[in-house]
Amino acid sequence: MIDLLGYGAFFLVNALIFGVLCLGLNLQWGQTGLFNVGVAGFAAIGAYASAILTTPEAAERIGGFGWPILAGWLAAMLIAGAAAALVGLATLRLRADYLAMTTFGIAVTIQVVALNATALTGGPFGIAFIPRPFASLAETPIAFNAANLALTAAVVLGLFLVLETLTRSPWGRVLRAIREDEAAAASLGKSVNFYRLQAFAFGGAIMGLAGAMQAHFIGFIAPDNYLSILTFQVWAMLIVGGSGNNRGALIGAVVVWALWSLSSLAVGTFVAPAFQARAAALQIVAIGMALAVILLVRPRGLVGERATVSRDVEALHDEGAPAHEPVRD
């Protein structure tokens, strides 16, 4: 029973960290209509930045400044946000597709750097001994997990409140106006690209924070944690929860992470070790297909956007598919 509670707390910490990633993506995509296929890359930036700054000195690599965890988190946000701002500066003025390709490219590039800049990142072996919050409780897993759950939940709650306030503020209304009708927003005299850049950078910073939180909770990071599957999971969570809705983003994170963990557990329990790699592949196929089905059948997700936001979630950047091209007066 105690074990189960401990696992429950452990599960929730992980799910809520995914929830933070989802909140970041929701700010970019759900609120502002900015497409980001490089979620894993921004999470990696945050994770590595915080890990390098907070770990104790290590002979084999640069870094190990022994900063406090909180300072590491803030630096993670700052650096990931700056990276997002740079990507945004290069591509936000272009078609949405170019942002997609660029964010995809940055995720690949960060993966390559993490893998090869051994002096900084530890290469394929990653960085270990990342300080964990409440490490003194590590002897009793339930206390450790519960304390981390409290911390993570507090961060999520704070972030949620900030984002909700922002969503309702004039700033949030401008973002949605841009998402719904860029031309109309521009005609109101709003500098469309500057607002989009702010949203994209802030979203990137939130992803960086999530990456750092995860790194510190697990205590160990490696390049393999930041493959495109991570980006895909976060997208699946946001789509399931319903983009444009912060509450939906969090619910989606918990639901999808639960499904994912359960199916992993099932694979681990019921599949012979020789076939586990194959079964894991099938698990990804199933989730990929589930995402496609949700996009087809329930494009607004399970929770969907609330009425404060006007009806069409995906309307921005609609380039008009050929069969649908409206010819107007």
Next chain:
Amino acid sequence: MTAPVALVARDIEAGYEPGLPIVKGATITVGHGEIVALLGPNGAGKSTLMKAIAGLVPISRGAVLLGDVDITRTAAHRMVRRGLAFVPQTENVFTTMSVEENLVLAGHIAPAGTRAARVAAMLALFPDLARQRRLAAGRLSGGQRQMLAVARALMIEPSVLMLDEPSAGLSPKLVGEVFAKLSEIRASGVTILLVEQNARAALAIADRAYILADGRNRHEGAAAALAADPDIAAHYLGLGGADAGVGGRIAP
């Protein structure tokens, strides 16, 4: 045996979105060999009516007959096979293709053996284009582009040719040239329906005209009679006085 009329659009209701009709019950009839003009203030729905006939805007009520064939639900890309050609107002040529490629592309539904002759006939009809046949259509002047759009439409030897504001953006001299060409085309037996803002030029070559306002028929009659009616001219055609402006421009 030929049908009594070339084109009938009866009681048409059409619009881009369900429940928001722009054309709200308009009826027009075009006889064989006629030039008929579709006039009216901005936002009257005349362009939308033409696009609905061409199959580009969904029709929610009414029927369109081309000769005696019902084409109400015919897909836009099948219209040329039925003999109905349409020249949109803007972006009506493929700018990245040469003049000749534009014509060849449009002629693909003609029997293989006749296509080259058809292209040659068009280049003979529009000598200006013949000189520029290898030029990318995007580099043609506005008037030449309009001529190419008409030539492209004629490639299929249509029974009815529809043009959406052929005078738009052209200098008065070019408008004269284009409209003279249309008269020439009509003389060869092609029925013409055109939407025009430039009511004076349109009424000068049209046999009859319909005036639409707010998506419905408002007036119709012989072109000369409409042009002579000072009330109509002032209210609907912008020929005198201020544009009555029934409704604003339809927001895209």
Next chain:
Amino acid sequence: MSLQFLADGLFAGALIGLGAVGLTLTYSILRFSNFTHGDFISWGAYLALGVVSALTGWIGPAARFMPFSFGWPLIVGGLFAMALTGLLALALDAALFKPLRRTGHGIVMVIASFGASLALRAMLEFLFTSEPAYFSRAIQIAIPIGFGIRVTPDQAAMMGLALVVVIAMHLLLTRTHIGRSMRAVSENPALARVVGIDVAAVIRATWLIGGALACVSGIMLGLTVQIRPQMGFDLLLPLFAAAILGGIGSVWGAIIGGLIVGIAEAGAVQVIGSEYRSAVAFVLLIAMLLVRPRGLFGVREG
């Protein structure tokens, strides 16, 4: 420094270019960047491998065309696999992209393609595991062709194949009705319909051709390196970079973009080592977007 890197870069570039041609076609006609294109490459290679194995299993091993590592089964199998990959693309369109197209939201198709890409790749891992596979175990001797450059016969054959395919694509787009229709739809879908072009048919043709071209890249890569479920996905960033570099919609642009990416990667390997090879495409992509987003030969602004 040996000039070998130029030859390697040209070869990799031809392969990237071929993939980018398919990507640029689907992008300009369907109006979304299709993340499954890389996985069509992997599927093309595995499908070819499957047909070749079936053929040789059925009638026994065939003689190689000396000095190449392959015989007629690969040629027959390749043609089959091209058709099958085209059909795979068509099936994915019917199941996923076509219904999404009806709702008219272009960017949702990109998300869907991202999900489908992962599923397609995982499906290959499920079927074939992530162990590399090979068309042939035959060892190829690289032949010196001067300037200190050596190429294997297979590489030379594949370069020839790439050239033939590109010329065929050029002729298709400029001399045939379906090719002109594809250009027409990419420029102005509404006008294309007015001119009598069946846009749905053009979209089908585009998927078939894009899939077949992806298959050719997959076979080239499989024959000269190895076949892995990840192979196409790993190629995706260079493909995007090549398509953007050349200008979306331009076939020759995609080829030249591919060659630039290939040679730049090979050059970078000389200078900074092979570890950062995959970042080169990203740098080129960003640089192009900053300097000239419509690409070298693009007709439309992004």
